[in-house]
Amino acid sequence: MILRFFSFHEGLVHDVWRNMGIQVNILPLNVKQGVTTDWLDYSGVLASSVEAQRVIFCLLQEPFKSIPIIWTIQDQSLAVRLNQYVKNGQAGLLGVWTEVFSRANVIVFTSHYLPIIYSAFDSGNYFVIPSYAPEAWAADRFLALDKHSALRVNIGYKPEDFLIAIVGSQFDYSGMWLEHALVLQALAPLLHEFHSYNNYSYPMLKVGVLKKSSSTYSIALESIALNLGYPRGTVQQIGGNVDNNSFLVMADLIIYGSFLEEQSFPPVLVQAMSLGKLVIAPDLGIIEKHIHNGVNGFLYPKDELGQLTMVVRKAILEGGLSPPAQLIATSGQVEARNLMVSETVQSYSWLLENVLKFSSEISPPKAIADIPSEMKEKWQWHLFEYLSDMNNQTETVRGPEIVEILEEEWNRTHMLRDRTDQPHGTWEEVYRSAKRADRAKSELHERDEKELERIGQPLCIYEPYLGEGTWPFLHNSSLYRGISLSSKGRRSVADDIDASSRLPLISDAYYRATLGEYGAFFALANRIDRIHKNAWTGFQSWRVGARKLWGIMVINTHLRKDESVMNVLRRDSSQCVFGLQDLSRKIDCCKGYRG
Known part of the structure; x- marks a missing residue:
């Protein structure tokens, strides 16, 4: 079996594929007009980004319609624009994406949140395989940038402040405000302990709530904080242009403040753990599977929030994290790098076995049981260790930019079609068309x-x-x-x-x-x-x-x-x-x- 890697841009990671003996091919950006690949040479196509829409569009036509496609989608860039398409009356653009989504045999999402926001494209081919390697890889790259030391000052916090970050579920539900209020209530007694240090040698307690920007929620959060006795400015909503990694890396402590039972482990906790941050989370079923109390994080009972105050006290010593808490955070960082590797590898192996059909002359892939244990326990991070100059890596095209490029192409095409005269042709062309029709009849x-x-x-x-x-x-x-x-x-x-x-x-x-x-x-x-x-x-x-x-x-x-x-x-x-x-x-x- 031969693997080939296709991309629209050159990148440093391509050397990893080449070192593994896999051929790398660069496709033209306008692949629909410059097709250079006979897809019948392949038993299947594995796509891993929204940008793959350009290739999948080519596979909508014969003789490529029967080629199996497994499309993995990890970002939300397209889903957030669906309402905009409907609002702007861009039904044609929506139809193009729907057709492409329907073409894939299986669309794999890396969390249970993504199928919900992509529900408008659902044709019964959605499949969820939780995978957290992207979060761990993004955290490593972010830490390598070494530009996060000034983030606190830029956002308005002092270097000596003790910052607690409250994070929550990706899902929006009515009880979220109440849950955040209960967490703030549990943290309120700590204010007096920090105020007792009331001099320049000790920090002040600050709380940031990471949530999508919403003026209504921001006003409600400020009102709740004031009613609980927090000084004005102590509790802030973090959103807008601040991304998750930028906020999480500046925090000293991460508290997961949602009590909603979910099917997969919250990605924001993987991000926090990968950045080396101590996480404190409720004892939900999916969280207890991966966070062991006092080993790689702390757990608190969701029905007894008074225990949360005691857990936070245990983690803080003289205005900073205690040495045991720092060791637990380090243990969590190691755990997060290879979280759920076995489940992810086995799920993809099962999917490949059931979707791809190999001819008799091709040796089939190894069975799941025959996969070496070292490949099911850890990601192969060593393949990326030799990549140099990681600090200067930049992605040429990111998910949101790709969607914008495709939108511009579609809008430009339809604007030109509307503005251009549509003649019926010259007399010579009409004559040829009539002549061709006569020949077809005879x-x-x-x-x-x-x-x-x-x-x-x-x-x-x-x-x-x-x-x-x-x-x-x-x-x-x-x-x-x-x-x-x-x-x-x-x-x-x-x-x-x-x-x-x-x-x-x-x-x-x-x-x-x-x-x-x-x-x-x-x-x-x-x-x-x-x-x-x-x-x-x-x-x-x-x-x-x-x-x-x-x-x-x-x-x-x-x-x-x-x-x-x-x-x-x-x-x-x-x-x-x-x-x-x-x-x-x-x-x-x-x-x-x-x-």
């Missing part, structure tokens, strides 16, 4: 606009194809002529032959699949004198063009060698004649060659 299928160019040529090479996905690989010169195995996927602007009208047998999907490109040979042979007037006949599969090779099977209509056809072939030194056949033998569409 099934003569004479040559059209390429007729004059083709007259006098000793050779005509026919390219059998199926579906719009093959169009970029077909030739447009007068030397070539396409044979469409399906009338639906026939090029309308070319004088291609409709094989199904000449040989109705291949209109049936079963016989079309069984015969393959040989169906085009039989269709051409059926009453060939009505369609072919050249001395030589050549056949070339569209897949030859996809591989950037040239292989032509040439059939001679005379008993002697025709030097003129060799002159045609010599014009392109890359062409290679690999077969000759005397066409003076009569061809029977049912019995093959006879003579």
